[in-house]
Amino acid sequence: MKTFPSHVAFLGIDPQLTFCEDGGLAVSGGHQIMPKLNELRSKSTKGYWTQDWHPIGHSSFASTHGREPFTKVWLENGQIVADYDDNAEAPKNAVLQILWPDHGIQGTEEAALHPILHVPSDDMILRKGNNPNIDSYSCVFENDKKTQPRFENGMTLPEQLREDGITTVVMGGLALDVCVRDGALDLKKEGFDVVVVLDASAAISSEGKMAAIKDFLNEGIYVCYSDELDSYFHPSQHAPAP
Numbered sequence: 001m002k003t004f005p006s007h008v009a010f011l012g013i014d015p016q017l018t019f020c021e022d023g024g025l026a027v028s029g030g031h032q033i034m035p036k037l038n039e040l041r042s043k044s045t046k047g048y049w050t051q052d053w054h055p056i057g058h059s060s061f062a063s064t065h066g067r068e069p070f071t072k073v074w075l076e077n078g079q080i081v082a083d084y085d086d087n088a089e090a091p092k093n094a095v096l097q098i099l100w101p102d103h104g105i106q107g108t109e110e111a112a113l114h115p116i117l118h119v120p121s122d123d124m125i126l127r128k129g130n131n132p133n134i135d136s137y138s139c140v141f142e143n144d145k146k147t148q149p150r151f152e153n154g155m156t157l158p159e160q161l162r163e164d165g166i167t168t169v170v171m172g173g174l175a176l177d178v179c180v181r182d183g184a185l186d187l188k189k190e191g192f193d194v195v196v197v198l199d200a201s202a203a204i205s206s207e208g209k210m211a212a213i214k215d216f217l218n219e220g221i222y223v224c225y226s227d228e229l230d231s232y233f234h235p236s237q238h239a240p241a242p
Contacts (some may be wrong), residue, residue: 001235001239002043002230002234002242003041003043003044003045004044004045004170004229004233005168005233006045006165007166007167007168008044008166008167008168008169008170009044009045009046009047009048009161009164009169010040010043010044010046010047010048010169010170010171011047011048011049011050011077011139011169011170011171011173011183011184011202012037012040012041012047012048012050012117012171012173013049013050013073013139013171013172013174013180014050014052014104014110014172014173014174014175014179014200015030015033015034015037015049015113015114015117015173015174016051016052016104016110016112016113016114016174017061017094017110017112017114017115018052018103018104018105018108018110018111018150019052019174019175020103020114020174021104023103023110023234024101024102024103024104024105024110025100025101027103027163027175027202027203027204028162028202029110029202030174030202031114031139032202033172033174033199033200033201033202034114034116034117035116035118036172036197036200037120037173037200038116038117039170039200039226039232040170040197040200040226041117041118041119041120041123042052042118043229046164046166046168047119047123047124047126048078048112048118048122048123048124048125048126048157048161049119049125049126049161050125050126050127050128050130050139050149050173050179050183051102051104051111051125051126051127051128052103052111052128052179053104053111053127053128053129053130054103054105054111054130055078055105055106055130055240056105056130057132058129058132058135059078059079059097059133059134059135059150059174059206060097060098060099060100060129060130060183061099061100061101061102061103062100062101063102064099065080065099067080067099067151067205068099069099069100069101070072070098070099070100071083071098071099072084072089072097072098072099072241073097073099074091074094074095074096074097075094075095075096075097075134076091076094076095076130077133077135078095078134080095081094081136081199082117083235084096085166086142090175091192095134095143096143097142104129104198106130110158111124113125116178124160125151126139126149126150126152126223127149128142128149129148129149130149134147134209135183136149137178137179137183138182138183138185138186139179139187139190140146140156140158140183140187140190140194141186142183145233149196155212155233156188157187158190158192161192166192167192167193168192168193168194168195168197169192169193169194169195170197170229171183171184171194171195171197172186172196172197172198172199172200172201173184173198173200173201173202173203174201174202175201175208176196176201176202176203176209176212176234177203177204177205177208177209177212178204178208178209180196180201180212181212181215181216182223184196184216185215185216185219187220188219188220188221189219194216194222195221195222195223195224195229195232196216196221196222196223196224197224197225197226197229198223198224199223199225199226200212200226
């Protein structure tokens, strides 16, 4: 795989132990994608990472509310205002939330980036989900689609990408059908070209994976495997001879 052009950055979404096998919110295949993330990072001059970083008792945790994991509810200011019902109207000002098993708790070993990852010292890490009252799947917006996670320097990811001269983002991570999906769609809406690499990502479910891919394609996001990136970024070098 050739080096990416200078306007292209790598973005690794939540490649943490908590989302790998035996983690608090395990995604099958989590460990296996880490070497591919390293490969993609090595091809880019700029790298960014996101990290789920929840306080104890976060409102997205089923245990916080004494509920079963994977229950759907409506939250307002971190409190359940209604159970989700397909046939009922959404409560005003409420945010739909899947209640998850405890995961990504600040300062724990599970919340760390995977130990085999090669993360250069000048890479930037965006911690999200640290507001106890709102979850944050996307790297651009929290789940209310209003507030935004920010780097320690106070900038949002789109602001930082623009300052760094980045127009295209190559991304992968965990999970494809949740945080990768939401982040990719939001970055596309922000005007960036987005490439999602399937063999550098793993999904919670096969149904979720297919739904995410459909969403990507509908929004003009390029979906590929890593061995297709050279021809995408260097098409003239892969054109058939006349």
